[in-house]
Amino acid sequence: MEGRNGVKWSREETILAYELYCRTSFSKISQTNPEIKKLSELLGRTPGSVALKMHNLAHYDPELKKRNVTAMAHGSKLDGEIFTEFCNDWAELSYRAQVIQAKMQNIQINELIDVGDIDNIPSGEYKEKVMRTRVGQYFFRMSVLNSYGNRCCITGMRRSELLIASHIKPWSVCDEKTERTNPCNGLCLNSLHDKAFDKGLITLDSGLKLVISKEMKNVQMDEMTREWFYGYEGKQIHLPDKFLPGKNFIEYHNDVIFLR
Numbered sequence: 001m002e003g004r005n006g007v008k009w010s011r012e013e014t015i016l017a018y019e020l021y022c023r024t025s026f027s028k029i030s031q032t033n034p035e036i037k038k039l040s041e042l043l044g045r046t047p048g049s050v051a052l053k054m055h056n057l058a059h060y061d062p063e064l065k066k067r068n069v070t071a072m073a074h075g076s077k078l079d080g081e082i083f084t085e086f087c088n089d090w091a092e093l094s095y096r097a098q099v100i101q102a103k104m105q106n107i108q109i110n111e112l113i114d115v116g117d118i119d120n121i122p123s124g125e126y127k128e129k130v131m132r133t134r135v136g137q138y139f140f141r142m143s144v145l146n147s148y149g150n151r152c153c154i155t156g157m158r159r160s161e162l163l164i165a166s167h168i169k170p171w172s173v174c175d176e177k178t179e180r181t182n183p184c185n186g187l188c189l190n191s192l193h194d195k196a197f198d199k200g201l202i203t204l205d206s207g208l209k210l211v212i213s214k215e216m217k218n219v220q221m222d223e224m225t226r227e228w229f230y231g232y233e234g235k236q237i238h239l240p241d242k243f244l245p246g247k248n249f250i251e252y253h254n255d256v257i258f259l260r
Contacts, residue, residue: 088178169253188240210234
């Protein structure tokens with residue numbers, strides 16, 4: 001493909017690349033990734049060019065730097081500006097990217113991703129708010145699950161139908177701009193551990209090791225289930241390759257949600 005390769009990246013294109021970067025496991029950023037191929041076709045660039053741009057954006061990721069994960073060393077000024085603008089405004093990033101992509105394809109956002117049945121909602125501010133919320137939920141789920149390699153961070157289970165992008169700090173009390181769709185406020189959990197985490201029956205300590213509430217001690221269960229459930233106590237979760245659980249979110253869960 002020749003197309004627009006060699007042409008300077010625009011702001012809109014860079015936003016799309018950054019949004020996809022957030023939804024893609026760092027180890028999966030390559031020209032063979034189907035999502036990267038799809039974006040390259042939309043932009044008229046090669047998959048290699050899109051993958052390179054995503055690696056350039058990774059250069060500005062502070063979490064990767066802390067963990068000495070090697071990224072490209074030549075991010076552009078625009079890459080840095082886009083990263084800085086959206087790294088604490090995940091809701092706007094996710095929605096803006098879908099708006100740009102829909103406009104490029106001359107279609108509606110609900111033709112790109114499943115945002116539920118909103119056709120019956122009259123056009124206006126409320127409909128846009130519902131759309132933004134559902135786009136943000138999609139972005140959050142994809143970012144969290146892909147960062148954990150689509151496996152439960154406690155059990156290692158790999159079955160997307162049984163996995164949930166769990167909020168560490170509950171959605172209802174999150175700041176809409178910086179917390180609700182922030183992938184660092186997420187854990188990839190199987191359905192049972194998601195429910196236990198949500199109800200404060202388990203949590204993580206500062207070392208990201210599993211802690212089980214005393215409330216579980218007298219819960220009736222057969223020995224095999226008890227052995228399985230408690231077998232993970234004190235063990236560190238499987239870490240994501242980016243978007244490590246935020247310290248402030250873990251502290252909130254420990255202080256407010258967890259039943260000691």
